Every structure is written in C-alpha cells, then in structure tokens.
Amino acid sequence: DAGITQSPRHKVTETGTPVTLRCHQTENHRYMYWYRQDPGHGLRLIHYSYGVKDTDKGEVSDGYSVSRSKTEDFLLTLESATSSQTSVYFCATRLQETQYFGPGTRLLVL
Amino acid sequence: QKEVEQNSGPLSVPEGAIASLNCTYSDRGSQSFFWYRQYSGKSPELIMFIYSNGDKEDGRFTAQLNKASQYVSLLIRDSQPSDSATYLCAVNTNAGKSTFGDGTTLTVKP
Numbered sequence: 400d401a402g403i404t405q406s407p408r409h410k411v412t413e414t415g416t417p418v419t420l421r422c423h424q425t426e427n428h429r430y431m432y433w434y435r436q437d438p439g440h441g442l443r444l445i446h447y448s449y450g451v452k453d454t455d456k457g458e459v460s461d462g463y464s465v466s467r468s469k470t471e472d473f474l475l476t477l478e479s480a481t482s483s484q485t486s487v488y489f490c491a492t493r494l495q496e497t498q499y500f501g502p503g504t505r506l507l508v509l
Numbered sequence: 510q511k512e513v514e515q516n517s518g519p520l521s522v523p524e525g526a527i528a529s530l531n532c533t534y535s536d537r538g539s540q541s542f543f544w545y546r547q548y549s550g551k552s553p554e555l556i557m558f559i560y561s562n563g564d565k566e567d568g569r570f571t572a573q574l575n576k577a578s579q580y581v582s583l584l585i586r587d588s589q590p591s592d593s594a595t596y597l598c599a600v601n602t603n604a605g606k607s608t609f610g611d612g613t614t615l616t617v618k619p
C-alpha cells in the first residue's frame with residue numbers, strides 16, 4: 400500500500416459549481432497522476448505531475464486544472480462541473496515504472 | 510485505432526482452467542508493459558510487469574511479451590473464483606505516462 404489517500408471519497412454536486420478533489424501521498428513519489436474511469440473507457444489520464452509545480456495535460460484535460468504546491472499533494476479542480484464529468488476519479492503515484500492507485504473518488508454531477 | 514487494445518470480454522472460465530488475457534499496443538517504441546487487477550468498486554493493483562520479449566512467471570501468473578507483434582498476454586493457471594476481476598493492460602511511454610486498455614472482465618465459475 401503506497402499510502403495514497405483521496406478526499407472526498409464521494410461527492411454529489413450540481414452543474415456549474417466548482418469542485419476540488421485532493422490526493423495526498425506519504426511516499427515522497429515524484430510522479431503523480433489523475434485519471435477518470437468510466438464504463439467502456441478504462442482509465443483515461445487527465446493531468447499528471449512530474450514534480451512540485453510541474454504539471455502537464457493528459458488525453459482528457461479539457462474542463463480540468465491541477466496544482467501541486469508540495470510533493471505530497473496533487474489537487475484536481477473542475478472549474479465548472481458538467482454532467483459529463485460524472486465519473487470515478489483515481490489518483491496515482493509512480494515509483495520507478497509502477498503506478499500505485501488511491502481508493503478513488505466517486506463524483507456525481509447533477 | 511486505440512493505443513492499447515484488450516479482448517472486449519467478458520471472459521468466463523471454470524475453476525481450475527487457464528485464463529488467457531490479451532493486449533495489443535500501437536507504439537513500437539514502448540518499453541514496459543504492465544498488468545493490473547481491479548476488483549469491482551476497488552482501485553487497480555499491479556500484478557505483473559514485463560520488459561523483455563518472452564515469458565515471465567510469478568506463481569500462477571505468466572506474462573508474455575512479443576514486441577515484434579506488439580502483443581502482451583497474461584495467463585492465469587489454475588484459475589480461482591478470487592481471480593474474478595477486471596484486468597487492465599498498461600503500456601508506459603518515455604514521457605512518464607501510462608496508457609491503459611479498457612480492461613477485460615474475467616469471471617471464474619466454481
């Protein structure tokens with residue numbers, strides 16, 4: 400267990416509201432990732448970070464922003480949530496080549 | 510064409526049988542390949558990784574890699590009901606990112 404926590408674990412919100420999901424790790428891993436998982440689409444990369452304040456976009460970054468002000472925390476923000484962003488969001492860290500996943504956050508946008 | 514493709518599934522095998530899961534990838538420059546297992550409602554966890562052509566065995570699991578054919582497989586021998594899960598194939602890029610397949614759901618029937 401790589402010591403990754405996500406908060407909140409469940410959230411229901413309304414369309415148009417901002418939402419921030421938090422990922423916290425205790426392993427001092429340099430790389431961190433945010434994925435979304437939807438039925439029929441597997442895991443899709445939203446954004447990732449390769450160090451403090453160093454981030455880059457993934458394949459489905461539209462509508463999302465991230466920040467990493469310290470090694471242990473990686474925040475994912477939905478500036479104005481839409482129903483298409485209803486999903487399960489997983490954070491992951493990487494050590495060498497292996498990724499370790501957090502428990503996930505279930506987000507429902509009404 | 511998707512970057513990483515897996516058998517669409519679902520795959521059902523009787524207890525004790527061999528389960529065969531397949532994955533193809535499009536980037537010939539890919540160097541490292543992973544199989545993750547994901548139980549329903551849980552986060553993915555690493556089962557095996559493979560870097561070199563050939564077979565790699567770990568207990569009841571064998572990963573096979575053929576870079577010329579751009580093909581990775583996972584064999585599960587003596588399948589158990591506890592192996593019932595979704596199996597995700599992942600391919601790492603040099604940019605520190607992973608691309609995941611959509612997963613194959615395996616059911617092992619007692």
